Amino acid sequence: MNAIFDVRNLKRTFGGLAVTNDVSLSMAPGDRVALIGPNGAGKTTFVNLVTGNLLPNSGSVALGGEDVTRLGPTERVRRGLVRSFQVTRLFSEMTPEEHVALAILQREGRTGRMFASHRAMPDVMDEVHALLARLGIAHLARHRVSEIAYGQQRLLELALALALKPRVLLLDEPAAGVPQSDTARIEQAIADLPADLAVLMIEHDMDLVFRFARRVVVLAAGEIIFDGSPDAVTKDARVRQAYLGSYAYARSVA
Amino acid sequence: MALTMNTETLSTARDRRARLTRDAVGVLVILAVAVLGYLLFPNNLALLTRITAIALLVLSLDLVTGYCGVATLGHAALFGAGAYGAGIAAAHFGITDPIAMLAVGVVAGALAGLVSGAVVLRAHGLPQLVLSIAIIHLAHEAANKASGWTGGSDGLAGIMPDAVFGLYPFDLWGRTAYVFGIVLLIAAFVILRQIVRSPFGMLCRGIKQDPLRVRAMGASVHGTLIRMYAISGAVAGAGGALNALSTQVVGLDSLSFTLSAEALVMLVLGGTGSLYGALIGTLSFLWFEDVVSAANPFHWLTIVGALLIAVVLFAPKGLYGSLAALLERRGRTDR
Ligand SMILES: Nc1ncnc2c1ncn2[C@@H]1O[C@H](COP(=O)(O)OP(=O)(O)OP(=O)(O)O)[C@@H](O)[C@H]1O
Ligand SMILES: [Mg+2]
Numbered sequence: 001m002n003a004i005f006d007v008r009n010l011k012r013t014f015g016g017l018a019v020t021n022d023v024s025l026s027m028a029p030g031d032r033v034a035l036i037g038p039n040g041a042g043k044t045t046f047v048n049l050v051t052g053n054l055l056p057n058s059g060s061v062a063l064g065g066e067d068v069t070r071l072g073p074t075e076r077v078r079r080g081l082v083r084s085f086q087v088t089r090l091f092s093e094m095t096p097e098e099h100v101a102l103a104i105l106q107r108e109g110r111t112g113r114m115f116a117s118h119r120a121m122p123d124v125m126d127e128v129h130a131l132l133a134r135l136g137i138a139h140l141a142r143h144r145v146s147e148i149a150y151g152q153q154r155l156l157e158l159a160l161a162l163a164l165k166p167r168v169l170l171l172d173e174p175a176a177g178v179p180q181s182d183t184a185r186i187e188q189a190i191a192d193l194p195a196d197l198a199v200l201m202i203e204h205d206m207d208l209v210f211r212f213a214r215r216v217v218v219l220a221a222g223e224i225i226f227d228g229s230p231d232a233v234t235k236d237a238r239v240r241q242a243y244l245g246s247y248a249y250a251r252s253v254a
Numbered sequence: 255m256a257l258t259m260n261t262e263t264l265s266t267a268r269d270r271r272a273r274l275t276r277d278a279v280g281v282l283v284i285l286a287v288a289v290l291g292y293l294l295f296p297n298n299l300a301l302l303t304r305i306t307a308i309a310l311l312v313l314s315l316d317l318v319t320g321y322c323g324v325a326t327l328g329h330a331a332l333f334g335a336g337a338y339g340a341g342i343a344a345a346h347f348g349i350t351d352p353i354a355m356l357a358v359g360v361v362a363g364a365l366a367g368l369v370s371g372a373v374v375l376r377a378h379g380l381p382q383l384v385l386s387i388a389i390i391h392l393a394h395e396a397a398n399k400a401s402g403w404t405g406g407s408d409g410l411a412g413i414m415p416d417a418v419f420g421l422y423p424f425d426l427w428g429r430t431a432y433v434f435g436i437v438l439l440i441a442a443f444v445i446l447r448q449i450v451r452s453p454f455g456m457l458c459r460g461i462k463q464d465p466l467r468v469r470a471m472g473a474s475v476h477g478t479l480i481r482m483y484a485i486s487g488a489v490a491g492a493g494g495a496l497n498a499l500s501t502q503v504v505g506l507d508s509l510s511f512t513l514s515a516e517a518l519v520m521l522v523l524g525g526t527g528s529l530y531g532a533l534i535g536t537l538s539f540l541w542f543e544d545v546v547s548a549a550n551p552f553h554w555l556t557i558v559g560a561l562l563i564a565v566v567l568f569a570p571k572g573l574y575g576s577l578a579a580l581l582e583r584r585g586r587t588d589r
Contacts, residue, residue: 053466077472089470091463098456105453106471111478113453119269164471 003062004029004198005050005081005168010059012049019045020056021222027168027198034213034230035202038242042222043202044086047170051083052076063168080167084174086202088157092146096137096156099145100128103163127163134192135159136185151178158189169193171201175208187211218242277447280530281440287537288436299428301544303500306435307333309536310442310493311513312520313529314363317486318371319518320526321450322479323462326374327514328386331393332487334509335359335366336494338410341504342403345412352415352424352434356495363491364484366393371483375476387511394509409505413498424499431500438496442489446529449485458482459527523565525572534574 003026012020019042027033037043048054050061052073060069063079071079090099101118104127105111118124132138135155140148145156158174174190175183183205190212193199203209209216209230216233218226220242226233233239291302311333318324339362343349349358370389377385397404404410417423422430449455457478460468465475498504507513516539524535542561547554569576 051470053470073469074472074474077470082472083470085467085470089464089467091460091467093463094456094459102453102456102460103471106457106473111453111457111473112481114449114455115452117270117273117451118453118456160471 002028004064005200006062007050008060008062010046010049010061011057012045012054013057019222020049023059023219023222023224025200025217025224025227027200029167029196029198031198031200031215032213033198033200033215033217034209035200035217035219036204036206036209037219041219043219044172045222046219047083047172047202051081051170077164081170082161082164082166082168083170084157084161084172086172086176088150088153088177090145090153090156090160093144095142095144096132096148096159097128097141099156100131100159100163101125103160104128107164131159131163135189136182151182154178155182155185158186162189162193166197168198169200171199171203173202173204175203175205183208273451277444280447281444284436284440284443284533288432292432296427299432300500301540303428303432303435304497305537305540306432306439307493307497307500308517308520308540309439309533310496311490311517312524312532312536313442313446314486314490314493315517315521316526316529316532317446317450317482317489318479319521320528320532321455321458321462322482324374324479324483325379325383326386327383327511327518328370328374328388328390328393329486329490329517330508330510330513331370331390332363332366332490333494333497333513333517334393334397334504335487336363336491337498337504337508338362338397338404338494339491340495340498341410341413344415344498345410346403350414350416352418352499355415355499356438356492359491359495359498360488361491363494364488366491367483367485367487368480371480371487375479375483386514390509390511390514394506394511397506397509404504404506407506409503411503413502413504415499415502424502428500431496435496435500438492442492443529443533446489450529454478454481519562521572523562523572525575525578528574528578531572531574535572538573 006026008024010020010023011018023046035043035046045054049056052071060067062068063076063081066079068076068079101124102111104124105118129138129141132141135158137152137155140152145153154174154177158171161169161171171190175186178186187208190199190201201212213230216226216228216230217224218233218239225238225242226236292299295302311329314332315326315329318326336359340355340359343358344355349355370386373389374382374386398406415424418430418434424430457468457473461475461478468475494508497508520535520539521532522535523539524533525531543554543558546557550557565573571579
């Protein structure tokens with residue numbers, strides 16, 4: 001298999017507790033993988049480890065055949081590994097237009113420019129507005145992020161990841177906190193992603209998972225307990241067991 | 255499609271005009287205040303030139319503190335490097351052309367910015383502040399010890415700059431120095447307004463708000479901050495060189511903790527992250543200090559302290575920041 005994303009035997013402990021325990025996962029271009037699991041299973045930790053935001057105790061991460069285990073987060077992004085955050089991380093004093101422009105300029109290596117304004121770059125501005133329009137937040141382009149609703153901030157969070165034109169995209173609960181009326185936009189934006197992009201989406205909403213994924217990976221207590229087709233996942237005994245109790249609990253707090 | 259493209263270009267053109275208008279107004283206000291100062295205080299041009307030099311230091315501080323969120327109490331090191339650079343070039347190497355001295359000051363300031371940036375950026379928050387204090391004390395002590403070059407505590411004398419462009423000698427009344435300073439300040443202001451709005455400036459603002467997010471976009475936080483530090487050093491160095499040119503001595507006070515701390519006070523007083531605030535803060539602080547210290551030489555520090563407390567409590571965004579916020583709110587309710 002020509003894996004674009006290849007994680008081998010990743011392990012990370014916090015105070016003796018293995019939060020990620022011998023996790024291996026690889027994706028080929030075009031893959032659509034859903035990563036599910038009860039709260040606290042270690043899904044976000046997995047993303048933090050593979051993006052280089054957190055150091056693993058052991059294991060390796062490769063992108064397009066190149067070992068990036070020893071590279072920092074920015075180097076991995078430049079090699080096409082992009083993530084979104086479960087809890088939005090945005091610049092509260094800046095506008096959506098500035099956010100997306102910055103991502104586009106960074107992708108093109110133009111953030112070193114000191115004597116130009118992004119507003120005077122028609123190619124950048126066109127792309128900014130097309131992307132914001134696609135996510136239905138074009139009308140907010142020039143509002144400060146601190147002034148816009150959380151659901152719309154989630155859409156911007158996704159816009160930022162898309163603007164970087166990744167090869168491997170890791171989405172950490174992109175629809176969490178988004179009002180029902182707006183989840184369709186997120187879903188559509190994800191459905192419209194380039195066909196050769198490898199996407200891994202963490203998601204609790206099983207309806208979304210089944211519409212999106214062609215493969216489901218289940219993480220429980222830091223270990224992969226299932227990796228297979230969406231049809232098989234509901235019938236798997238271990239998965240059911242892992243979700244018994246814990247998933248009911250997760251639903252009640254969400 | 256063609257229609258949207260059209261409105262797009264139109265609005266970009268309109269933005270551009272709005273930005274240029276705002277900057278032109280800024281430049282005109284600086285000019286007007288400068289002319290007013292010249293007319294009202296013709297015998298006090300030395301003070302006005304000093305205010306101009308310090309304004310460059312505070313602008314420079316705004317770049318790293320206001321735009322990048324770096325906490326520093328050692329920024330006078332960059333100013334002092336420019337002052338000593340220009341002074342030593344003139345006194346020891348016979349480089350007495352004012353433009354050349356200015357250039358030496360700018361380069362010395364930028365180098366000092368690179369060095370202190372490399373140290374200060376190793377830490378965050380309070381440890382960062384402590385590193386910056388260590389830097390200014392080390393720089394001060396180094397200048398004190400190297401008295402063969404710097405004149406030590408007596409100050410560096412023997413700086414005799416030529417006439418500007420061979421035409422305008424530095425006169426006793428300080429007119430040339432004043433005009434030189436104002437031109438320098440306007441040039442710096444215009445350039446910096448460009449830089450803070452550029453993609454690079456936007457990246458710096460992003461780093462100030464959330465460095466982790468910036469990394470997740472693939473940008474280098476450290477590299478960007480170091481570059482900004484060098485630019486900041488160049489501006490502070492220009493201020494130091496201006497001070498050396500106008501007073502024709504360089505003292506250890508230009509490399510002091512006091513000056514660093516005062517620069518931060520001026521910035522907070524005026525408001526961070528706009529450049530306008532830096533100018534307003536410098537002018538009001540130094541003018542107020544001058545007036546109050548003449549009127550009440552015993553209690554002026556107390557009065558300045560009281561003013562500061564009042565501003566921090568009642569206008570936490572500084573004089574300019576609070577005014578801008580007020581106007582913005584007005585504008586919105588009017589609409
Ligand atoms: N920096 C950390 N230090 C200590 N423990 C941590 C740290 N980060 C995560 N953990 C622990 O690791 C476990 C997994 O957390 P993680 O956030 O990866 O779960 P998750 O699967 O993303 O859950 P959720 O569905 O609630 O987002 C949790 O028990 C959490 O408390
Ligand atoms: Mg999580």
